Amino acid sequence: MFARPLLRASRLYRGFATHVGSPSTAVPAVLHLKTGQSFAGRAFGAPRSIYGETVFSTSITSYTESMTDPSYRGQILVFTTPLIGNYGVPHNTTPLNAREVGVVLESSGIQCAGVVVADLAEKFSHYTAVESLSAWCARYNVPGITGVDTRAITRLLRDQGTTLGRLAVGDDTAAPPPAAHEYWDPSQENLVDQISTKAPYTLNPTGDVKIAVLDFGAKANILRALVRRGAAVTVLPWDYDFAQVRDGFDGLFLTNGPGDPQQCWVAANKLRATMDEWRKPIFGICMGHQIIGMAAGLDAYRMTFGNRGHNQPVLALASSGSIKAGRVYVTSQNHQYALKLQDPFPEGWEPFFINCNDSSVEGIKSTPDSRKRVWGVQFHPESAGGPLDTIEVRATLSIISEGGKS
Numbered sequence: 001m002f003a004r005p006l007l008r009a010s011r012l013y014r015g016f017a018t019h020v021g022s023p024s025t026a027v028p029a030v031l032h033l034k035t036g037q038s039f040a041g042r043a044f045g046a047p048r049s050i051y052g053e054t055v056f057s058t059s060i061t062s063y064t065e066s067m068t069d070p071s072y073r074g075q076i077l078v079f080t081t082p083l084i085g086n087y088g089v090p091h092n093t094t095p096l097n098a099r100e101v102g103v104v105l106e107s108s109g110i111q112c113a114g115v116v117v118a119d120l121a122e123k124f125s126h127y128t129a130v131e132s133l134s135a136w137c138a139r140y141n142v143p144g145i146t147g148v149d150t151r152a153i154t155r156l157l158r159d160q161g162t163t164l165g166r167l168a169v170g171d172d173t174a175a176p177p178p179a180a181h182e183y184w185d186p187s188q189e190n191l192v193d194q195i196s197t198k199a200p201y202t203l204n205p206t207g208d209v210k211i212a213v214l215d216f217g218a219k220a221n222i223l224r225a226l227v228r229r230g231a232a233v234t235v236l237p238w239d240y241d242f243a244q245v246r247d248g249f250d251g252l253f254l255t256n257g258p259g260d261p262q263q264c265w266v267a268a269n270k271l272r273a274t275m276d277e278w279r280k281p282i283f284g285i286c287m288g289h290q291i292i293g294m295a296a297g298l299d300a301y302r303m304t305f306g307n308r309g310h311n312q313p314v315l316a317l318a319s320s321g322s323i324k325a326g327r328v329y330v331t332s333q334n335h336q337y338a339l340k341l342q343d344p345f346p347e348g349w350e351p352f353f354i355n356c357n358d359s360s361v362e363g364i365k366s367t368p369d370s371r372k373r374v375w376g377v378q379f380h381p382e383s384a385g386g387p388l389d390t391i392e393v394r395a396t397l398s399i400i401s402e403g404g405k406s
């Protein structure tokens with residue numbers, strides 16, 4: 001009596017599997033890792049070969065948001081979720097949703113260097129979708145590889161750490177793997193300088209709280225989150241001399257961004273001078289948090305494989321606004337570097353959050369007696385994509401807009 005439904009289910013599965021591309025027509029692709037391993041599969045997206053830093057993300061959804069996140073610049077992104085592409089890609093500038101910052105996703109195009117998926121969905125279905133993942137990648141000249149064992153790749157990256165890689169496509173797959181010195185290392189470049197706005201611009205100029213944003217490679221949803229809280233948001237280049245204009249602002253915000261924070265000491269040194277004299281609220285996310293920590297006297301270090309995913313648990317060590325000490329929040333993250341936990345913390349600073357998995361510093365804040373009002377969080381409270389159960393943590397963003405009003 002159960003035979004029919006089971007049969008139907010297995011037929012469905014077989015039917016579904018045929019959409020991943022037929023080997024006879026597929027363009028070959030190989031992912032080489034600098035550590036000597038190679039994974040052969042089929043190419044999709046742009047038919048070109050690239051170098052990058054190979055990282056994995058455990059996010060189950062939001063491949064569109066991850067791939068447009070400027071923090072993924074220079075990286076070959078391995079999705080641990082096997083089926084990627086099934087809800088396609090939306091139009092990125094749909095007027096209704098894109099009103100505030102001009103885009104629906106996290107930036108105007110694909111930022112990662114390449115993508116690695118186990119099982120590419122060529123058929124997609126979603127009410128906002130206008131194209132397939134493969135067509136979108138081709139349009140932005142970004143290659144992908146599918147039909148590889150992403151679990152094996154992820155286990156390697158977890159054990160040996162984030163590894164430089166080469167995604168070879170088409171005829172390049174016949175060439176031997178690159179020599180060690182041929183791999184491109186994005187951490188040697190100032191990626192922030194490449195992506196940051198070149199000229200200041202203002203969103204929602206009539207907003208009641210004026211927030212200056214240092215743009216290290218801002219995710220659009222951070223800007224949206226500030227605008228939605230009523231702020232006028234002036235976006236400045238990452239190394240802008242904020243001290244010259246600070247009297248016109250109620251708060252300063254430092255964004256996320258790609259690459260090694262050590263490339264951004266110019267900004268950290270300028271921030272230190274600002275923090276010594278300016279008593280208005282300062283808040284940073286991810287790269288912004290790392291810059292605040294460096295300015296405060298903490299060391300930033302490179303983690304083995306970083307944290308990339310939507311289910312990173314962080315424990316609040318201090319209460320602030322809606323955040324309660326002792327509570328665990330589930331957060332969205334994308335980072336390779338972190339601030340070193342040290343005891344004692346620099347004078348005038350305290351840890352704010354700590355990661356429950358690896359004890360890395362997830363947030364810092366100035367102490368009440370420091371007379372500063374500065375916060376930084378390693379995770380993404382604005383969480384796009386990410387779980388909605390961090391809604392209370394999102395209120396961290398209000399600290400800066402509310403703080404500015406007081």
Ligand SMILES: NC(=O)CC[C@H](N)C(=O)O
Pocket residue numbers: 071255256257258259260261285286287288334335336337338
């Ligand atoms: N999302 C981010 O801002 C990442 C910060 C930094 N590039 C890192 O990898 O740690």
